[in-house]
Structures are given as structure tokens and as C-alpha cells.
Amino acid sequence: MVEDGVYVYNETHEGKNVDKESGTLHEKCKTGIEELDRKLGGGIPVGNSVLMVGSSGSGKTTLSMQFLIDGARHGERGVFFTITEPLFKLIKNMENFNFYDKKLIEEGKVNIIDLRIISDRLGLDTEKYTVDDANALLDVLKDIADELNVKRLVIDSITALCYRLQSKEMIRNFIFKLGASLASTDCTTILTSEVPPNEIKYSQYGTEEFIADGIIFLGDVNRRGDIIRTLQIIKMRGTAHSRTKSAMSISSKNGIELAPLLKSRE
Numbered sequence: 001m002v003e004d005g006v007y008v009y010n011e012t013h014e015g016k017n018v019d020k021e022s023g024t025l026h027e028k029c030k031t032g033i034e035e036l037d038r039k040l041g042g043g044i045p046v047g048n049s050v051l052m053v054g055s056s057g058s059g060k061t062t063l064s065m066q067f068l069i070d071g072a073r074h075g076e077r078g079v080f081f082t083i084t085e086p087l088f089k090l091i092k093n094m095e096n097f098n099f100y101d102k103k104l105i106e107e108g109k110v111n112i113i114d115l116r117i118i119s120d121r122l123g124l125d126t127e128k129y130t131v132d133d134a135n136a137l138l139d140v141l142k143d144i145a146d147e148l149n150v151k152r153l154v155i156d157s158i159t160a161l162c163y164r165l166q167s168k169e170m171i172r173n174f175i176f177k178l179g180a181s182l183a184s185t186d187c188t189t190i191l192t193s194e195v196p197p198n199e200i201k202y203s204q205y206g207t208e209e210f211i212a213d214g215i216i217f218l219g220d221v222n223r224r225g226d227i228i229r230t231l232q233i234i235k236m237r238g239t240a241h242s243r244t245k246s247a248m249s250i251s252s253k254n255g256i257e258l259a260p261l262l263k264s265r266e
């Protein structure tokens, strides 16, 4: 049921959500960002792969990490595959946020893995992948996720991964294999996607969105000289959701937060 652009749901004692209209039961994976969960009718449907789209600095990495940390706090193990930022830099940036909890990393509840190190260990050229390399990497990703029995997975970014493939066809094949691989698990996944600023497009190569069950777009709007961060759910299979653009803020204290976006008076 949608009221004022926000999906209203009942939470049962099992922590599952019942759609008031259809009576169907959806298992939801809370993102840990209260307002986003409300917009999603409780959270991301379990098992969905979500493309987190935005230009550089839009908050993709922060939001994805907050999602993993919150899951770990609630007993769901997660893995973060980074390919854009080296591990030490990523951790240094995340340490600025109150939500970051070193203990969860040390206890293996959130695992952060540098894909370049994995590529290196596999003996792959870390900057360019052949079809075999890409397949080997996919197998390793899947093995790690299975072995750790993760319920939440992040690849940051799918764009940087595809960049290492040599042709559009290779990217297409890789994306569809990745999609099939993710679909066979009950793991909820965020794939970050870098796009140029001020462009309404969801992926660099035009293929990434085809395997996505959901798309969340991080953008910005100009309000009388101030640039305001925004978040909008473009699609989310398996749930009714708000499509209203929200104002988004990033702070050390609260990480990512959403608030209503006031209509411009200009």
C-alpha cells in the first residue's frame, strides 16, 4: 500500500513484511538507513541485486559499506569486493564514520577483499582481463561468497570490473554470467555503477542494468546555488516502493541519511 509516496507495511514478529494489499510475504533485507527502508517497504527484497548508480563522490561506497555493517550488526555476514580503492584507503575513509566498527571486520562479520590482490594471486593481468581471466575471477568471487556463507555482497565497482574487459561482447557475457551466479544465491547484492555527472544513465556500458533487480540513483540538484545530494529508487523488483526523490546527506555521525526534498520555489 502506498501512502504519500511511501510504501506502508506491517512487520510481523518474524521480522518479515506482509503486503497489506496482496497479503504476500516478502523477506526484506534492511539497508540500515531508516528512511530508505521505509521507502522500500521494509528493505531490499532478499536475494535482489541492486545497481547503486552515481557519479564520483555521490556516496556509493559509503552507502554500500553502511549496508554491510548494519547487516553484520544483525547477524548477517557480508563481503565487500573493492576494485576502485585500495584496501587501506577504503578503511581509512570508513574510519571517519561512526557506523564503522573495526571489530566487525576483525571478527570476519564484514570481509573486505581487494579484487586486484585476488587477480594478482590468480596470476592475472590486473588491468586487463581475457575471457578466461574473467571467468576465473567470477568463480573465485562465488567460492568466497559461498565459503563465508554471506548474506550481503557488494562489488565496488562493476564499472571498474567491466573496464578491464576488452570488448562490449565480453562485458555482456561477463555481466550475464555474474547475474546468473548471483541469482542462484539468497545473497542480497549491491553493485556500484559509476556514471558521468548530470547524465541520466544507469551504467557505463549499457548492460549492467539488465541483471539488476533494482536500481537506486544517487544524484544531485541545484537549489539556489546549493548542490543537494539526492537519492531515488528507480526500480525494485519484488516490492512496491516510493519513487520520490529524497535529499541525502553524508555525515561522520550518522553516515547516509535521507530527508524529504523540499520543492524548489524557483
Ligand SMILES: Nc1ncnc2c1ncn2[C@@H]1O[C@H](COP(=O)(O)OP(=O)(O)OP(=O)(O)O)[C@@H](O)[C@H]1O
Pocket: 054, 055, 056, 057, 058, 059, 060, 061, 062, 063, 084, 096, 097, 194, 250, 251, 252
Ligand atoms: N566523514 C565524512 N563526513 C561527511 N561527508 C563525507 C565524509 N567522508 C566522505 N564524505 C563525502 O562523501 C563523498 C564520498 O563518498 P563515497 O566515497 O561514498 O562516494 P563514491 O560515490 O563511492 O565516489 P567514487 O565514485 O569516487 O568512488 C566525499 O566526496 C565527501 O563529500
Ligand SMILES: [Mg+2]
Pocket: 060, 061, 062, 084, 156
Ligand atoms: Mg566509491
